[in-house]
Amino acid sequence: MKIALLGYGKMGKTIEQIAIKRGHEIVLKVDKNDDAYDITQADVAIDFSIPTVAFNNITNCLNNGVPVISGTTGWLQDYDKAVELCKEKEGGFIYASNFSLGVNIFFELNKTLAKMMNTLKQYNVTMEEIHHTQKLDAPSGTAITLAEGIIENHSGYDNWKLDEAAEKSLPIVAKRIEDVPGTHTVNYESEVDTITIEHTAHNRQGFALGAVIAAEWIIGKKGVFNMNDVLNIG
Numbered sequence: 671m672k673i674a675l676l677g678y679g680k681m682g683k684t685i686e687q688i689a690i691k692r693g694h695e696i697v698l699k700v701d702k703n704d705d706a707y708d709i710t711q712a713d714v715a716i717d718f719s720i721p722t723v724a725f726n727n728i729t730n731c732l733n734n735g736v737p738v739i740s741g742t743t744g745w746l747q748d749y750d751k752a753v754e755l756c757k758e759k760e761g762g763f764i765y766a767s768n769f770s771l772g773v774n775i776f777f778e779l780n781k782t783l784a785k786m787m788n789t790l791k792q793y794n795v796t797m798e799e800i801h802h803t804q805k806l807d808a809p810s811g812t813a814i815t816l817a818e819g820i821i822e823n824h825s826g827y828d829n830w831k832l833d834e835a836a837e838k839s840l841p842i843v844a845k846r847i848e849d850v851p852g853t854h855t856v857n858y859e860s861e862v863d864t865i866t867i868e869h870t871a872h873n874r875q876g877f878a879l880g881a882v883i884a885a886e887w888i889i890g891k892k893g894v895f896n897m898n899d900v901l902n903i904g
C-alpha cells in the first residue's frame with residue numbers, strides 16, 4: 671500500500687517505521703511549509719499534523735479521491751463538514767482521538783462503568799489527562815471522547831469543562847509533563863471510597879500501529895468510520 675504521511679513529527683515518524691515493517695511504502699511526507707503537494711500518488715493518507723491544518727489536509731484528500739485516516743486532535747469544530755464532504759465525494763474517512771487498541775478497549779470500559787454508576791449518585795466523576803509539554807491542545811482528544819462516553823451513559827452529567835467544576839459538568843484536569851506519551855484517569859469519588867480506571871501509554875507505538883491498521887482496513891471502503899468499525903468492538 672502506498673501511504674502519504676501528512677505531518678512528519680513524532681507520530682508521522684513512528685507510523686513510518688511501523689508501516690515499512692508491515693510491507694508498505696511511504697510515497698509522500700508532508701510537513702510544515704510543504705503546501706503544494708500531490709496526494710493522488712497515494713492509496714491512503716494518514717494525517718497526524720496540527721489542529722489548524724488538519725481539516726485542510728482532510729479536505730484535500732477527499733477532493734482527490736484518497737481515503738484519509740485522521741489522528742490529529744483539536745480540530746473537531748470542523749468534523750461535521752469533513753463528514754459531509756466525505757459523503758458528497760463518496761470517499762473514505764476515519765477520525766479517532768486515539769488509535770491504540772488499549773485505549774479503544776478503555777473507551778468501552780469507561781462507557782460500561784458510567785452505565786453502572788448512573789444510579790449511584792453519591793459518586794462524583796473527575797478526569798485527568800497528562801501529556802508531554804509540546805502538546806498544542808487541551809484537554810486531549812482522548813479525554814473528550816471519554817467525557818462524551820460518560821455523558822451519554824450517566825444522567826448526572828451533560829457537559830464537560832476544563833479545570834472547572836459546575837452543576838452537571840464533568841471537570842477535566844489537563845497536566846503537561848515532559849515526555850509523557852499520554853495518561854488518562856477517570857475517578858468516581860464518594861465520601862467512603864474511590865473507583866479509578868486508568869490507561870497509561872508507555873510510548874507512541876500503540877497509536878501508530880492502530881493508525882496503520884485503520885489505513886489497511888479502509889482500502890476499498892466508502893464511508894465515515896471509527897475505530898470500533900476497524901477493531902470490531904463496541
Ligand SMILES: NC(=O)C1=CN([C@@H]2O[C@H](COP(=O)(O)OP(=O)(O)OC[C@H]3O[C@@H](n4cnc5c(N)ncnc54)[C@H](O)[C@@H]3O)[C@@H](O)[C@H]2O)C=CC1
Pocket residue numbers: 676677678679680681682700701702703704718719720721723740741742743744766767768769770804877
Ligand atoms: N489519534 C491518536 O491516536 C493520536 C493523536 N495524536 C495527535 O496527532 C497530532 C500530531 O502529534 P505529534 O506527531 O505528537 O506532534 P508533532 O508536533 O511531533 O508533529 C506534528 C507535525 O505536523 C507538522 N506540520 C505543521 N504544519 C503542517 C502542515 N501544514 N501540514 C503538515 N504537517 C504540518 C509539524 O511541523 C510537525 O512536524 C496531534 O494533534 C496529537 O494530539 C498524537 C498521538 C496519538
Ligand SMILES: O=C(O)C1=N[C@H](C(=O)O)C[C@H](O)C1
Pocket residue numbers: 743767768801805809810811812813851852853
Ligand atoms: O498529543 C499527543 O501526544 C496525544 N494526543 C492524542 C489526544 O489528544 O488524545 C492521543 C494521545 O493521548 C497522545
